[in-house]
Amino acid sequence: MNLGDxxxxxxxxxxxxxxxxxxQGRYEAYVAHARASHPEVEPMDRKQFWRQYHAWQDANxxxxxx
Numbered sequence: 001m002n003l004g005d006x007x008x009x010x011x012x013x014x015x016x017x018x019x020x021x022x023x024q025g026r027y028e029a030y031v032a033h034a035r036a037s038h039p040e041v042e043p044m045d046r047k048q049f050w051r052q053y054h055a056w057q058d059a060n061x062x063x064x065x066x
Contacts, residue, residue, distance in 0.1 A: 026049075026053065027046050027049050027050070030043065030044075030049055031043045
């Protein structure tokens with residue numbers, strides 16, 4: 001594996017970690033689940049997903065920092 005390959009692999013790893021840490025990976029997980037479980041229905045777009053997710057969080061408060 002050359003240096004360029006190692007740098008790309010490292011960047012993908014860091015990028016994945018930051019997306020999971022900030023919660024951005026939730027949308028990708030939702031899309032994967034929606035396509036696997038309900039292939040006949042088009043998944044919500046990112047904006048709709050986050051709107052619904054935050055509405056759900058407000059209606060169902062759980063222990064969180066903010």
